[in-house]
Amino acid sequence: MKALSPLLAVLAIVGFAVVGGHTHAGLVFLAVFVPYAAFAVFLVGFCYRVARWAWIPVPFRIPTTCGQQKSLPWIKPASLDNPSTGWGAFRRMALEILLFRSLFRNNRARLHDRRLVLGEDRYLWLGALAFHWSLLVILLRHLRLFVQPVPVFVSVLSRLDGAFQVGTPALYISDVVILGTLVYLTARRFRNPLARYLSMPIDYLALFLLLGIVTSGLLMRFVVRVDVAAIKQFALGLAVFRPVVTSAITPIFLVHLLLVSALAAYFPFSKLMHMGGVFLSPTRNLANNNRSKRHVNPWNHPVKTHSYAEWEDEFRDKLKTANLPLEAEDARQITGH
Amino acid sequence: MPDKLLAIEQKRPEGDWRDAKVEFRKGTICYSAAPKNITYLSLPNPREWQPFDADWKLPPNWKEIILKGMKERLRKYRSFRLFMEICVRCGACADKCHFYVGSGDPKNMPVLRAELMRSVYRRYFTLTGRLFRALVGARELTEDVIKEWFYYFYQCTECRRCSVFCPYGIDTAEITMMGRELLDLIGCNINWVMEPAANCFRTGNHLGVQPHAFQDSIQFAADEAKEITGLPIEVPINRKGAEILFVMPSADYFGTPHYYTLLGYLMLFHEIGLDYTVSAFASEGGNFGLFSSHELMKRLNAKIYEEAKRLRVKWILGGECGHMWRVFHQYMDTMNGPADFLEPPVSPITGTHFENARSTRAVHICEFTADLIHHGKLRLDPRRNDRWNVTYHDSCNPSRAMGLLEEPRYILKNACRNFHEMPENTIREQTFCCGSGAGLGTDENLEMRLRGGFPRANAVKHVREKHGVNLLACICAIDKATLPTLMEYWVPGVEVAGVHELLGNALVMTGEKERTTDLRGEPLVREEATRE
Numbered sequence A: 001m002k003a004l005s006p007l008l009a010v011l012a013i014v015g016f017a018v019v020g021g022h023t024h025a026g027l028v029f030l031a032v033f034v035p036y037a038a039f040a041v042f043l044v045g046f047c048y049r050v051a052r053w054a055w056i057p058v059p060f061r062i063p064t065t066c067g068q069q070k071s072l073p074w075i076k077p078a079s080l081d082n083p084s085t086g087w088g089a090f091r092r093m094a095l096e097i098l099l100f101r102s103l104f105r106n107n108r109a110r111l112h113d114r115r116l117v118l119g120e121d122r123y124l125w126l127g128a129l130a131f132h133w134s135l136l137v138i139l140l141r142h143l144r145l146f147v148q149p150v151p152v153f154v155s156v157l158s159r160l161d162g163a164f165q166v167g168t169p170a171l172y173i174s175d176v177v178i179l180g181t182l183v184y185l186t187a188r189r190f191r192n193p194l195a196r197y198l199s200m201p202i203d204y205l206a207l208f209l210l211l212g213i214v215t216s217g218l219l220m221r222f223v224v225r226v227d228v229a230a231i232k233q234f235a236l237g238l239a240v241f242r243p244v245v246t247s248a249i250t251p252i253f254l255v256h257l258l259l260v261s262a263l264a265a266y267f268p269f270s271k272l273m274h275m276g277g278v279f280l281s282p283t284r285n286l287a288n289n290n291r292s293k294r295h296v297n298p299w300n301h302p303v304k305t306h307s308y309a310e311w312e313d314e315f316r317d318k319l320k321t322a323n324l325p326l327e328a329e330d331a332r333q334i335t336g337h
Numbered sequence B: 001m002p003d004k005l006l007a008i009e010q011k012r013p014e015g016d017w018r019d020a021k022v023e024f025r026k027g028t029i030c031y032s033a034a035p036k037n038i039t040y041l042s043l044p045n046p047r048e049w050q051p052f053d054a055d056w057k058l059p060p061n062w063k064e065i066i067l068k069g070m071k072e073r074l075r076k077y078r079s080f081r082l083f084m085e086i087c088v089r090c091g092a093c094a095d096k097c098h099f100y101v102g103s104g105d106p107k108n109m110p111v112l113r114a115e116l117m118r119s120v121y122r123r124y125f126t127l128t129g130r131l132f133r134a135l136v137g138a139r140e141l142t143e144d145v146i147k148e149w150f151y152y153f154y155q156c157t158e159c160r161r162c163s164v165f166c167p168y169g170i171d172t173a174e175i176t177m178m179g180r181e182l183l184d185l186i187g188c189n190i191n192w193v194m195e196p197a198a199n200c201f202r203t204g205n206h207l208g209v210q211p212h213a214f215q216d217s218i219q220f221a222a223d224e225a226k227e228i229t230g231l232p233i234e235v236p237i238n239r240k241g242a243e244i245l246f247v248m249p250s251a252d253y254f255g256t257p258h259y260y261t262l263l264g265y266l267m268l269f270h271e272i273g274l275d276y277t278v279s280a281f282a283s284e285g286g287n288f289g290l291f292s293s294h295e296l297m298k299r300l301n302a303k304i305y306e307e308a309k310r311l312r313v314k315w316i317l318g319g320e321c322g323h324m325w326r327v328f329h330q331y332m333d334t335m336n337g338p339a340d341f342l343e344p345p346v347s348p349i350t351g352t353h354f355e356n357a358r359s360t361r362a363v364h365i366c367e368f369t370a371d372l373i374h375h376g377k378l379r380l381d382p383r384r385n386d387r388w389n390v391t392y393h394d395s396c397n398p399s400r401a402m403g404l405l406e407e408p409r410y411i412l413k414n415a416c417r418n419f420h421e422m423p424e425n426t427i428r429e430q431t432f433c434c435g436s437g438a439g440l441g442t443d444e445n446l447e448m449r450l451r452g453g454f455p456r457a458n459a460v461k462h463v464r465e466k467h468g469v470n471l472l473a474c475i476c477a478i479d480k481a482t483l484p485t486l487m488e489y490w491v492p493g494v495e496v497a498g499v500h501e502l503l504g505n506a507l508v509m510t511g512e513k514e515r516t517t518d519l520r521g522e523p524l525v526r527e528e529a530t531r532e
Ligand code: HEM
Pocket: A096, A097, A098, A100, A103, A124, A127, A128, A131, A132, A185, A186, A203, A206, A207, A210, A272, A274, A275, A276, A278, B088, B089, B090, B167
């Protein structure tokens, strides 16, 4: 059962939070030291990984072209799916990052009675896109805890996000969507036979951590209420490096905080780095202008070739029989003049 | 050919993919490279061995060689390191690979093909992999893993279809290329790649055709074109000072149905009075180095610019060949350029500046011909192709590594009257591979080729049943060599032709005699002209 170890890992973190918060020392360790350490690991790790990619050369220009090239002036090029300029490549990347363009192409190959049928399959695209956008909205909304006064765009975003006034406190759309999509993405890994086969224990970890974070967050909002004002005090303290441990740190909040810390610390070591990597992918972020602009390979090593002169030497007799012009003889003629 | 129709099934995958045991079965693998070819190319570890052998006679320090090779490549190719690190295993690419669809083997899902390498990467190059091993999908590098690499990296045609669908553009072809490079380091490569490569290094072309034989076959084609048209068609060879160097895949002058495409080119060049030459040295545009290593690709490609420079031509025109065009378009200028001894290409007939080729200075024949037709420089009688009901197969490399989609279609639509596209999801950038590219087109691998080609054949079958299609046009030498077998097996009654064969049929040449046969020597039949 591949999902067991990641599940246990997440439960262990929850356990730590519940038990460890009982003593003052434990509280300081879990609510102050761990978040700082995790955030530091995240920052350093993330930057290190991205910088390492950026340092590695891109020896060849290898965009995957997904539409008509720009060639003759009367043929319409696919300027987004096969960009020929840097600006085009930028727009292609924007589509990938904001709308998951490539995932949108997804279809499903099914065999029916010895026939291959390619059916539409946009669920993964929809689920993934909804998940990521709601994640972004939630992260931005959290800024209201760390910044005083609350930036205007954060309040506006929160108001829009809570626009469907269902009950008090307002139920955020992003919360519903992220929970739904996380359940879908997790279920997909269990239920889709291909996804299950290719998944590894570690693939469940990110999902379980996120599920844990979302669930604990929702619990704080709707079930075991916490004192948000006091938590904001604590968060502001963290943000200006003057942390004060208060009674606002209840076990449920500590669970939330510790899971977030775990995710942050784990981030740079994991596939979650796709967030940084997607920007650097050479099959997507380069313009397909290969033949109009020379791409330089910084380590273009010299190689052993078979030159024309060697070739002519080897096949001189054959060339003569065939009456094909010879360089060496040309040379003799030139010196003869 | 297998006498029973292969069962194509989608099974629920069972077990754990990290188990590296593979069964080498005849019909699904390519044989090892003969030592003489490896030696000729001065590559390491030439020896007699076969994939079915228990002992592959690897060099004693094979593991060290592989790990060192990986390390070096991780520093030299951003693509490689990035693709090792950012896959989220979402599975979007899983059923996009024709080998997965045709074989049902889950390790043919692009994501798992790549994981075969990633698992080793994690074990030796990442902290989490060293610490947590199986939990994070890290694996020891064992001989079984090498055998598995060999099996699956020579079961990928480097077609890049998976890359089109991956949200990060992860190109499993790139990983396969790295895998093959690494296997080369310990002498595990296949003859169908290494023999053409060795031939090409020596004689200039894959088939090992020497200059006098080259001249004979070109002459033969010129004579045949003369016979069909009654015109004095000549082909200059190694002529200095010509305006254009024409480079084609060697199959064009030695294979069928490629040969008819060659006739088409020759007739076209004669009709427009092109000032060109072919070369017995640059007698191969194809480059099996692409299927072996970047280094070998560069070594084999060097002759193209060298010859263009020696012959003092202005620019290069390239014939119909898929992987040749991946190399010309994405690698040649970077590897062996800058081509500053050439001039930015201009069509001598229409005056069109081929802006898109102004640095590499190599133009695709379909770009060239489409421009001629667009400017009304060719008289075409598409009725001469009336016996064909045509569909068009986009070859992987021109579509996914270039984007040459409309030019060939434009030529076809002008040269034939009956043209039908295959379904959307199987053409253009989503085209399905012939299943035999990247050096896998050998007969010992026939079962796997037929399986890999199944999705393509299936789409042809669809248009055959719906529109009565009987001709599959393409612009790739490997396609022309392998699609006929694929069609014969899955969709009997469909033939394969190059785009310039159909153009040659339709081309009304100045002063030609009344044509009685098409380029294949078959009597011309026209449907009574119902349209003007
Ligand atoms: C530029 C930012 C990002 C982009 C463009 C992006 C894009 C994607 C895409 C296209 C997928 C594949 C579809 C899927 O499996 O859901 C994916 C998967 C995933 N992303 Fe992101 N992502 C970004 C940032 C993040 C961040 C910040 C996180 C969380 C901490 C995250 C968490 C995940 C997870 C957990 C999965 C895997 C879901 C699964 O296992 O099925 N992503 N991402």
